[in-house]
Amino acid sequence: MAAKSPRKKAATRTTTRRPRRKKAEPASKGLSAAEVASEAATPPVELVQGIQEDGGQVLSVYRDPLGAHTVVFAALPIDKVEPTPYQRDLSEPHVKRLAAAMERLDRFLDPVIAIRKEGRYWTPNGNHRLHASKLLGGKSIMALVLPEEDVAYQILALNTEKAHNLKERSLEVIRMHRGLTGARAGRESEFAHLFEEPAxxxxxxxYEKRPRFSGGAYNPFIKRAESFLDLPLAEALQVREARADKLLELDDAVATVVDGLKARGLQSPYLKNFVVARINFLRFKKEGPVEFDPTVARMISSARKFNLDKVNREDIGRMSGPLLAEDPE
Known part of the structure; x- marks a missing residue:
């Protein structure tokens, strides 16, 4: 009886883990209640005067309990408040649900955050509450007005009233990039804390070019291949546009394969994910640098050479569960 060959050990992948956040000691950081309301909170005179000139009313000035930053609590004319230009699109059903809840309670208890800009007020995290108040006919809205204009760009960190999906987050970030381009000097990499992820x-x-783009199917390899660019914002934006065009070219090639599989009677909501996984050679490259352009070019080539005859129902079933039954003729 032949001896069994020793089984090869699976290659282990070394991953760099983020250091665990140390648990803070109770009551060890920030301001006490008395310090929040103390006279040490210097009123931003220009901002306070501006709010009053705009028809608003300043109710109080305090320091936030975490970082001791100055905050102005004010009632603002609702017609002077608008979302930042970089936010996701409004969800009408969400606005109606919020309005119904506010109407039942007959109260507005969740102030929006705002920054003053040329006599108007941008809110980076209160668009749905703002529109719900307008839907109910509100005249004013309560706001925490911050002196720092940069807060307007902190959308992803501040927007917690409705969870973002990949499309919404991506659209907000690219819109933010466009807003910064021309308005600010600097390189894309210097704004990494605002953009969160280069992908x-x-x-x-x-998504801007193709609203129904299936970004989720491609996101795993894009996250590995992307990094923030050490280029001026305007030049970096051109690179992003070119890479988006390449992604759409890949998407077209994948769609052709999916259509071919469907023509052979294979029906599954996961066909696109299956095809992308098949042509994603990074599955076998666990370590080492990954560059965007060569990666996408190779995947486009693989999609165009995809052999439909080598795919059977069991292959797709193993990945996504049972396939859908074929439609009767």
Missing amino acids: FLTLGAA
Whole structure:
């Protein structure tokens, strides 16, 4: 009886883990209640005067309990408040649900955050509450007005009233990039803390060009291949546009394969994910640098050479569960 060959050990992948956040000691950071309301909170005179000139009313000035930053609590004319230009599109059903809840309670208890800009007020995280108040005929809205204009760009960190999906997050980030381009000097990499992930920029540019783009199917390899660019914002934006075009070219090639599989009677909601997984050679490349352009070019080539005859129902079933039954003739 032949001896069994020793089984090869699976290659282990080394991953760099983020250090765990140390648990803070109770009551060890920030301001006490008395310090929040103390006279140490210096009123931003220009902002306070501006709010009053705009028809608003300043109710109080305090320091936020975490970072001791100055905050102005004010009632603002609702017609002077608008969302930042970089936000996701409004969800009408969500606005109606909010309005119904507010109407039942007969109260508005969740102030929006706002920054003053040329006599108007941008809110980076209160668009749905703002429109719900307008839907109910509100005249004013309560706001925490911050002196720092940069807060307007902190959308992803501040917007918690409705969870973002990949499309919404990506569109917000690329819109933010466009807003910063021309308005600010600097390189894309210097704004990494605002953009969060470089993949959002390229995906966002693709979603702008093709709203029904299936970004989720491509996001795993894009996250590995993308990084923030050490280029001026305007030049970086051109690169993002070019990469989005390449992604859409890949999407077209994948769609052709999916159509071919459907023509052979294979029906599944996961066909696109299956095809992308098949042509994603990074599955076998666990380590080492990954560059965007060569990666996408190779995947486009693989999609165009995809052999439909080598795919059977069991292959797709193993990946996504039972396939859908074929429609009767």
